[in-house]
Amino acid sequence: xxxxxxxxxxxxxxxxxxxxxxxxxxxxxxxxxxxxxxxxxxxxxxxxxxxxxxxxxxxxxxxxxxxxxxxxxxxxxxxxxxxxxxxxxxxxxxxxxxxxxxxxxxxxxxxxxxxxxxxxxxxxxxxxxxxxxxxxxxxxxxxxxxxxxxxxxxxxxxxxxxxxxxxxxxxxxxxxxxxxxxxxxxxxxxxxxxxxxxxxxxxxxxxxxxxxxxxxxxxxxxxxxxxxxxxx
Numbered sequence: 001x002x003x004x005x006x007x008x009x010x011x012x013x014x015x016x017x018x019x020x021x022x023x024x025x026x027x028x029x030x031x032x033x034x035x036x037x038x039x040x041x042x043x044x045x046x047x048x049x050x051x052x053x054x055x056x057x058x059x060x061x062x063x064x065x066x067x068x069x070x071x072x073x074x075x076x077x078x079x080x081x082x083x084x085x086x087x088x089x090x091x092x093x094x095x096x097x098x099x100x101x102x103x104x105x106x107x108x109x110x111x112x113x114x115x116x117x118x119x120x121x122x123x124x125x126x127x128x129x130x131x132x133x134x135x136x137x138x139x140x141x142x143x144x145x146x147x148x149x150x151x152x153x154x155x156x157x158x159x160x161x162x163x164x165x166x167x168x169x170x171x172x173x174x175x176x177x178x179x180x181x182x183x184x185x186x187x188x189x190x191x192x193x194x195x196x197x198x199x200x201x202x203x204x205x206x207x208x209x210x211x212x213x214x215x216x217x218x219x220x221x222x223x224x225x226x227x228x229x230x231x232x
Contacts, residue, residue: 021053033060051077058090067098085125092117093134108146114138115147127163132156136171140178150175166196170204182213202226 024039037060043053058073074091081087096114099107115138121131135156142148153175161168173188189205202222210219 024053024056028056028060033063036060051080055087055090058094062090062094062097065097065101067094067101070094071098083124085121085128085131088117088124089121089128089131089134092121092131096134096138111138111142111146129160129164129167132160132163133167133171136160136175140175150179166192166198166201169195170201173204173208177208177212180212182208186213197229199226 020039020043024036024043027033027036027039037057040053040056040060043050044057047053054073055077058070058077061067061070061073071091071094074087074094078084078087078091092114095110095117099110099114102110115135118131118135118138121128122135125131133156136153139147139149139153139156154172157168157171157175160171169188169192173185173192176182176185176188185208186205189201189208192201193205202225206219206222209215209222
């Protein structure tokens with residue numbers, strides 16, 4: 001009888017923790033990060049091995065742009081589970097944002113670690129889309145003297161094209177837009193629209209027309225096309 005009482009006790013605790021986690025996750029999805037953080041912190045204290053709650057805490061710190069706190073959390077995660085690609089991806093992202101907000105000399109000292117984190121994420125998950133997007137942006141933003149390169153950016157855009165055609169064409173369009181090759185960007189965004197047809201693809205094409213090509217009527221028509229498509 002005592003065995004079943006203990007079993008019931010632990011089962012009740014497990015259900016309670018799960019319910020609290022679901023509540024916190026719902027609050028997070030609603031953008032109520034302050035209340036979500038309180039619950040996730042409580043869950044992480046009760047169970048230090050609850051890496052999912054810890055990860056949410058890192059995401060919350062990232063939302064508030066508390067990069068140092070986020071880095072401590074993501075570093076803990078990638079140390080605890082070095083086989084998880086997303087932990088390296090999020091660590092690299094937080095470090096990259098910290099570098100962006102730092103002075104140039106300090107930022108330069110972080111670049112290698114940022115790059116290595118994204119590359120590691122791809123090694124752990126060969127189909128990781130986010131890490132490839134991050135590397136593309138990194139190589140576009142960096143000066144050539146410290147590793148910036150369109151060739152490197154195009155390499156990861158081509159990899160994206162093999163993994164996800166929509167992301168591939170969007171990334172190639174983004175690179176072309178960055179270098180003010182607007183006709184080339186338009187062609188790639190149109191291909192993304194044709195294949196994906198999502199709000200994101202239409203918005204990228206419309207923004208290009210409006211903000212870079214000075215064609216507001218085309219931008220308007222593009223968004224109207226998406227609106228009509230949603231009705232069907």
